[in-house]
Every structure is written in structure tokens, then in C-alpha cells.
Amino acid sequence: MNRRKFLAKTLLGLSAMGISIESLALFEQIKIVPNGKTVLVIGAGMAGISAAYHLQQKGFEVKVLEAQGRIGGRIRTNRTTGVVFDEGASWIHHPKGNPITPIAQKAGLTTYRTDDDSVQVFDKNGKPYSTTLLNEYEEEYENIVQKVQKNGIANKSFATIFNELYPQKLDSELWKYFLSAYLEFDTGTSINRLSSLYFDDDSVFEGDDVIVTNGYDLLINYLAKNLTIELNTPVTGINYEGEKVIVQTAQQQHTADFMVVAVPLAILKQQKIKFTPNLPIQQQKAIEKTQMGVVDKFLLVWDKPFWDTDLQYIGYTPTTKGMFNYFLNLRKLSPHNALVTFALGEYALEASQLDNASSQAQIMAHLQTIYGQAIPQPKHFLRTNWQKEPYIGGSYSVATNGTSTADFDLMAQNIAKKVFFAGEHTSKDYRGTVHGAYLSGLREAELIADL
Numbered sequence: 001m002n003r004r005k006f007l008a009k010t011l012l013g014l015s016a017m018g019i020s021i022e023s024l025a026l027f028e029q030i031k032i033v034p035n036g037k038t039v040l041v042i043g044a045g046m047a048g049i050s051a052a053y054h055l056q057q058k059g060f061e062v063k064v065l066e067a068q069g070r071i072g073g074r075i076r077t078n079r080t081t082g083v084v085f086d087e088g089a090s091w092i093h094h095p096k097g098n099p100i101t102p103i104a105q106k107a108g109l110t111t112y113r114t115d116d117d118s119v120q121v122f123d124k125n126g127k128p129y130s131t132t133l134l135n136e137y138e139e140e141y142e143n144i145v146q147k148v149q150k151n152g153i154a155n156k157s158f159a160t161i162f163n164e165l166y167p168q169k170l171d172s173e174l175w176k177y178f179l180s181a182y183l184e185f186d187t188g189t190s191i192n193r194l195s196s197l198y199f200d201d202d203s204v205f206e207g208d209d210v211i212v213t214n215g216y217d218l219l220i221n222y223l224a225k226n227l228t229i230e231l232n233t234p235v236t237g238i239n240y241e242g243e244k245v246i247v248q249t250a251q252q253q254h255t256a257d258f259m260v261v262a263v264p265l266a267i268l269k270q271q272k273i274k275f276t277p278n279l280p281i282q283q284q285k286a287i288e289k290t291q292m293g294v295v296d297k298f299l300l301v302w303d304k305p306f307w308d309t310d311l312q313y314i315g316y317t318p319t320t321k322g323m324f325n326y327f328l329n330l331r332k333l334s335p336h337n338a339l340v341t342f343a344l345g346e347y348a349l350e351a352s353q354l355d356n357a358s359s360q361a362q363i364m365a366h367l368q369t370i371y372g373q374a375i376p377q378p379k380h381f382l383r384t385n386w387q388k389e390p391y392i393g394g395s396y397s398v399a400t401n402g403t404s405t406a407d408f409d410l411m412a413q414n415i416a417k418k419v420f421f422a423g424e425h426t427s428k429d430y431r432g433t434v435h436g437a438y439l440s441g442l443r444e445a446e447l448i449a450d451l
């Protein structure tokens, strides 16, 4: 996600979140002193790996149970075409002060500062908009976003308030583009579902976003290197009635003193794990109310570029909002002649029903409008479909209409100091990000260690 934040943000210090800076020291030569306590961590995404890593450092005996045959969850790098294609997370947002930055350095990630202003936007006939006009729109967009938030009402969506304030604007292709390529991309959902009150109340660190160029998976592999992880082990039940927690998988039962549930929100919503006793009612309600947004990525690779390789982004303003309207030019940051485009907002749900040939044809139609009919078909095409992944179920959690951000806190509440919850959806301030997932795992590790 390309997280563009326009509203004034409160910069949340880690200490304000109850997280000690010392605990961010990674793989220092500390002597691990076993404390005789056991922890099961469910899910080997960033949140689960972070929890497991920090618990192990604190002397706990930790085992991670992961449903899939790989670790990383929504961090997944596909190198099958020779291009490094991060199918989930790509950017380290606001890297200054971001806890992912020092880990990325230690893990050998290479990064490139993406320039949001290096963009040319084309209309639906392929004619470029002038930079002056785009700048005017962007400035107005910032004001509009603030005004919507000021007028935001519980149970009214962003689109409802926006339409009340600016009744004609959604007829304009350029406004659809701004609301989609900026806001729907960032939040992961359609403006029709987005809360008008809580769409932008999370926090950011500082500095311009950087994109990882050699694969985000290096980060998770680095953190996981000394952990005990059982792959292909979906958890189906959690019983916390007794003194110990009992975890049921298809293969066997596991028992531990504590557990950290770090599966995606969608898995909790679909009740794929049976909790005995049931989760507290408040927590169940928060899980029901909060939603998982959908953003999908499409990679197209050619032998030679036909676009302006100096541009970081190419924008397009189709009539259908969210339909392949934003292209990330990988040639700008790598030797590869490749573009990545996105399905956003409501259109992301439609795109998830399209087969590869139809989505490729649709994307090519947009590029042909801009660059002419003679452009070649790509030699490689890859796409994601996060919502259809049985152990993920969407892209990132979002404050939709009817939710309050307090729900993200509720989802982070432990039960009886035995069952703890991590995951990007439990991080009110940094939800929907890798650093949010990482910090949630660290937070739970510190809570358990402090008992």
C-alpha cells in the first residue's frame, strides 16, 4: 500500500504505547535464560514471528503453529519471473522511527525512496492532465479529506458525507481517481464502506516511504531464523478452560502456559478457530464489526519498456473507480521492465472474480489507451487474490462505517491472562501495516513477560 497521509498526525512514541526501546534491540548477544514457561503462537506472519522472537529472547519456550507451508502471511515475495514481486507488503512507511527500519538493515533489505510527486496522470482517452491542474486537485483533496473528517458521523460512510458536501464531484473521473488511488489504496476499502469518522485516525512515524527492492521476505526470514515453527498445521480449536491452554490441530493437541493468537482478522470473522469457552461478547462484536479490506496487485513484465521510465507512477482515470488506475514503475527502482497495478475499492471485489486473461486484457486496454495499440503483450503476468486465500481472507483491516477505532483495542484484549492476541488488526495506531503487526507481537510478548 502506498500510504499517503494528509491530515496532521499525532506522532505516537513507542513509549506511549508501553513499549520499551531496549526491547527493540535485535539479536544482540544476550544470554537467554530459560524461565520454564511455554507459549504457543498461532500464525507465522509478522505479528506471530515478532511475538515468538521476543518471547524466546525473554526465556520462554515457544512453538509457532502455521497453517500454510510457508511463513510470512501477507509478506510474500514471488521471484518466479525473475522480478522481485512483493505480493503483499512492499513499502516501509515513514521509515524514520519505524521499528522495521533497523531490522530491515540487519536483515540486508535494500530500499528505494519512492517519490509520490513523480507521477503523470492520463484521462480516459489517454491525454495527460496538466501538472497545474493535478496540483490544484491535490491541494483541494487535502482540504476535502479534512472537511469530511470534521463532518464525520458514526454510521455514515466517507462517500455519504463527501456527497453531502460536494454533490457533483463523484461524477468527475479525476475525483474518482484521487479518492481511489490515494484513499481507497491506503485504507483498503471503498469510500462507500469507509467510516467517515475513523478513516484517518491512525498514526505514522516520520520520513518519506521507501519500497523494498530485494524482497520483504528477507525480513521475516531473518526474524524467524532461530524459531521452532511447525508448517502445514492449521489450528482448529483453542480451549482455555483449564490452567493450561490446549490447541487442537488436524494432527494433534498441543498444550502450553500461554498462547498468542496472531491469525488475520478474516480468520476470526469466519470462526475458523473454535474457542472454548467462546470469546467474550465484546470481543466477538468487535470482530464482527471491523472489516478486512481488499487490495490486489498485478505484475506485468516486458522485455523493453514503452513507458516513460523516469516516472515513479503512472495514473489513469477510468470511468470505473478503482479499476487499474495506478501503475508503479519498477524500472525506476530495479533493472526490470515491469509495471505493478492495483485493483482498489469496490472494483477490487469485482477483479477478484476475473480470471487472469480477463484482468490482463483490462489492464492492457488502459495501457493501450495511453501508449497506443501497438504496445506488446507482457511476457509475464502475475496477480494476487488475497480475499480468496483460505488462511488470509483479505488485505488489511479497516475502520468501516459503523466501526469505532476502540474496536481495534478490544480485539487486542487478552483473556484470563492466558490467551493473547496479536496481528495488524489489533494495532489501533498502526493497523494495516507491517510495523503495526510487528509492534503488536512485541506488545503481547512484553505483557506475557510482565505477568
Ligand SMILES: Cc1cc2nc3c(=O)[nH]c(=O)nc-3n(C[C@H](O)[C@H](O)[C@H](O)COP(=O)(O)OP(=O)(O)OC[C@H]3O[C@@H](n4cnc5c(N)ncnc54)[C@H](O)[C@@H]3O)c2cc1C
Pocket (backbone or CB within 6 Å): 001, 002, 042, 043, 044, 045, 046, 047, 048, 065, 066, 067, 068, 071, 072, 073, 074, 075, 087, 088, 089, 090, 091, 092, 093, 233, 234, 235, 236, 262, 263, 264, 267, 272, 273, 295, 296, 297, 386, 391, 392, 394, 395, 396, 422, 423, 424, 425, 431, 432, 433, 434, 435, 437
Ligand atoms: C496487497 C497488500 C499490500 C500491502 N502493503 C503494505 C505495505 O506496503 N507496507 C506495510 O507496512 N504493510 C502493507 N500491507 C499490510 C501488511 O502486509 C500486513 O499488515 C501484515 O503483514 C500483517 O501481518 P500479520 O502477522 O498481522 O498477519 P499475516 O501476515 O496475515 O499472518 C497471519 C498468519 O496466520 C496464519 N493462519 C491463518 N489461519 C491459521 C490457523 N487456523 N492456524 C495457524 N495459522 C493460521 C496465516 O497463514 C498467516 O501466515 C499490505 C498487505 C497487502 C495484502
